[in-house]
Amino acid sequence: MRKKLLYLFVVLLVLAAILTAVAHFWTEFAWFDSLGFGAVFTRRILTKLGMGIGFGLVALIFLWFHFSLIKKHSKPREGWSIPTASGEVIDVGDMVKRAGTPVIAAAAVAASAVMGYWASRHWEEALKYLNRTEFGTSEPILGEDVGFYLFSLPLLQFVQEWLVYLTGIGAVLVAVVYFARGAVSVQGKTLEWSQPVRAHLLSAVAIILAVLAWGWRLEMFETLFSKRGVAYGATYTDVYVNLVVYRVMVVACLAVAAYLLYLALTRPEAVAATRRPAYALAVVVGLYLLGSFVAPAVVQQFLVNPNELDKEKPYLAHAIAGTRAAYALDKIEMKEFPSNDQLSIKDLQANRPTIDNIKIWDHRPLRATYKQMQAIRLYYDFPSITVDRYQADNAYWQVMLASRELIIGQLPEQSQTWVNKHLQYTHGYGVVLSPVKRVVGEGLPDLWIKDIPPQSRYPHLEVKRPEIYYGQETKDYVLVKTTTKEFDYPKGSDNAYTTYEGKGGIGIGSFMKRVLFAIREADVNLLFTKYLTAESRIMIYRNVLDRVDSVAPFLMLDQEPYMVVAEGRLFWIIDAYTISYRYPYSQPTPLDRRGGKRLNYVRNSVKAVVDAYHGTVSLYLWDESDPMIKTYAKIFPTLFKPRSEMPASIRPHVRYPKDLFTIQSIMYESFHMTDPQIYYNQEDKWAVSRELGEKTIGRQREQAELGGQPGVSAKQATSTARMDPYYMIMRLPEEKREEYLLMVPYTPVNKDNMVAWMTARCDGENLGRLLVYTFPKQKLVFGPMQIEARIDQDEHISQWITLRNQQGSTVIRGDLLVIPIKESILYVEPIYLQSTQTQLPELKQVVVSFGKMLTMKDTLQEALQVVFGIKDARVAQALVGERPLSGEPATLPATKPVIPSTPAAGPGTAGTEKARALLDRAAGHYKAAQEKIAKGDWAGYGAEQQELKKALDELAAELGTKLATPAPAPRPRPAPKAAPKPAPSN
Secondary structure: OHHHHHHHHHHHHHHHHHHHHHHHHHHHHHHHHHOOOHHHHHHHHHHHHHHHHHHHHHHHHHHHHHHHHHHHHOOOOOOOEEEOOOOOEEEHHHHHHHHHHHHHHHHHHHHHHHHHHHHHOOHHHHHHHHOOOOOOOEOOOOOOEHHHHHHHHHHHHHHHHHHHHHHHHHHHHHHHHHHHOOOEEEEOOEEEEOHHHHHHHHHHHHHHHHHHHHHHHHHHHHHHHOOOOOOOOOOHHHHHHHHHHHHHHHHHHHHHHHHHHHHHHOOOOHHHHHHHHHHHHHHHHHHHHHHHHHHHHHHHHHHHHHHHHHHHHHHHHHHHHHHHHHOOHHHOEEEEOOOOOOOOHHHHHHOHHHHHOOOOOOHHHHHHHHHHHHOOOOOEEOOOOEEEEEEEOOEEEEEEEEEOEEOHHHOOHHHOOHHHHHHHOOOEEOEEEEEOOOEEOOOEEOOOEEOOOOEEOOHHHOOOOOEEOOEOOOOOOEEEOOOOOEEEEEEOOEEEEEOOOOOOOEEOOOHHHHHHHHHHHOOOHHHHOOOOOOOOEEEOOOEHHHHHHHHOOOOEEOOOOEEEEEOOEEEEEEEEEEEEOOOOOOOOOOOOOHHHOOOOEEEEEEEEEEEOOOOOEEEEEOOOOOHHHHHHHHHOOOOEEEHHHOOOOOHHHOOOOHHHHHHHHHHHHHHOOOOHHHHHHOOOOEEEOEEEOOOEOOHHHHHHHOOOOOOOOOOOOOOEEEOOOEEEEEOOOOOOOOEEEEEEEEEEOOOOOOOEEEEEEOOHHHOOOEEEEEOOOOOOOOOHHHHHHHHHHOHHHHHHHHHHOOOOEEEEEOOOEEEEEOOEEEEEEEEEEEEOOOOOOEEEEEEEEEOOEEEEEOOHHHHHHHHOOOOOHHHHHHHHOOOOOOOOOOOOOOOOOOOOOOOOOOOOHHHHHHHHHHHHHHHHHHHHHHHHHHHOOHHHHHHHHHHHHHHHHHHHHHHOOOOOOOOOOOOOOOOOOOOOOOOOOO
């Protein structure tokens, strides 16, 4: 009975595995087909099946041939028995005789299945080999086209490795079976075996040696990826020692293989039959040890190291050229940037769009502000904030945008039912968008798109289809077009409901489809729910990164998908890269990429667009000159679309990707040096500039250090981190208009002064062009960390931060921005204040530094006004203030103010100047009074108030008017003295 139950369990287990595989296969095909990529799925599956079955059959035939020779040349061992402790005797020979053939057959089938499955996993290498594209560039050592290393060599290496395992498994199994059957035995130091058995075993070893000889031939190409020298790629030792050794090993393996075949056909004495093969194999092993370890070490130590620069110079040149080509660093244009401190008011006026787009909203505090202002319900969240640009009021604006996604896990636990999770709470709703510079109220962002349903300030930013069924946090499957209404958005004290009208998802109306998806999702509720109809659809792969990755797993995706508002709808744009680790003489990137993928070649060859409502996926060929994407386009001709087919409404939002720019900027630290000697000495190595890694002062940490006395010290955490590249709108030197750019500054390695900055252009025909502007070597240009140090050392700023970084509030320092304007550098850092209770960060101060000037003011306009010495507030408003938007009251003067140069003589001039000076004096005393009260200096506050009154009285006398005397303010009570601390007890 137990035996029957065991058989039944095994049968059911096999059927369950088969049914699970069928369910996964069919649902995957249905998903691909729903996106129009059925041919892509079919090509992948057929290639996997073809390789698995083909390689599996080869393995099975090879092993079966071995076993047929075993049966031919040997017989089961007779009289092989083992006594037990109880006195019984186990007839091992009889067991081997009865079970030998079934066990051998099962072993052959199992090994062949494993070998076939292993081969099926290399379907991509096979397709790239069959559809390979030449680069048109040959590597300098062996003369092969670069495409050989990216498309051909990986498959050849896999096949060789596969053959090594197959021939090795065959030889081991042959030896084991011969021993089990008694055809091979050990007598002293020799082997007892018949001539056919010896011939079979020696032939099996000879085949292994032949395969190893091919491996040594392929290993010659691996020298171009050597890590031995000061740069990546073949070195002097690799070329003059290792290549020679590999050739010797090829000849040695083939020679020994031929010698073993010769021994297999002769009839030497028993001792010779054992020793000669052993001696021959020992020769191969000895050559390997001598050539792979001893010879290279000797040459490196005594010939190369004492003369390293001379010996390695040509190979350093290869490494520099290979790395620059692999990362497209050879396309970078270098220009000089004078970096003077002569920025005039007219220059500010000419670069007004740059000033209007200074990013004083940092994504970290802005995300928290968005959550407080616009999350609206506990189940909504903003997974990330991205930067983009839009046209508005005939101007070019840089904006921050975040999608409002529904996070089912943020619902109360009792509300996380199956119906809510999969049928009702199915989608997020709308976006929030604000310009990077504009501030309203008490330091809050100016929202151009806000609320639920979305309210847009401009008609072209109207969101007519705000539902987000596909996003960054949409992980679970959902069911749409069911008998239950979907929650759409909160509406006052009630909710609005909807039914999906799009074309996303897969039909799940029939019972069989429900069974298959129930198996796939391991969810039995799909079988028994009564909410499904014939029109119902199931949505899977709702995370946009997973969605694109499932369609094209051979592409590496950018870590920052960003949303675009176009034609009243919402779209995700994801940058995708072709990558390889096989580009000759190219240094691998030190950065960890998505999925742990290694790379030493990268191109942004594809732009993916995902519709947030319908879920459609479009992959546009962007860099059609990339040989890798040409190869993939040959493999999957229906997968990609030409870039010309990208909708005109989405095209203006395409940008240079930050992930690629980060990789290139890191590699350029060393590989801007093209002279091998300079590279060898690393005498001009750069580093991407660093800034404070921890922007928030650790209030709790300071209190712990200071015995619980907050606000006593302005000590700050000084950990540093590499600056992230940032997008901005600015006008490049010698260009006529502003454009959208991505940039990052450089400093010399281990120093803080700035030496250069790199930028990537993102607009129009210039998209993809990289520029590096270098500063004069004889001039000191402050780097970000030096500006951070100046900020920390400023007494006023330090006190302001310390005073407000008390219990109940936290100061957040935003990213420091390095902003090139004309031929000068402007530095801007926003500072936010956040309550520990509400966590609603507000922009409170802006630090601006230019030349020797550094100031912190309430607004960017005020800070720029101080730094550039603009006395007239109307002039400052016209040059650097907020521009009025459509529908807003004008804040600029009715007539354009004249920027004063030399005052014209005439009546009233002196009086006007005196009144202006008094007004400036009054404003100064008012600011000083506010600073005194912020510090708790009540005496100083009173003195400044008196001076303010004097200035206002003098101004009234000058203008011939009488100011109303304000009622005296109530005298503030002094803060209570702290109680003395009790003396410590002994």
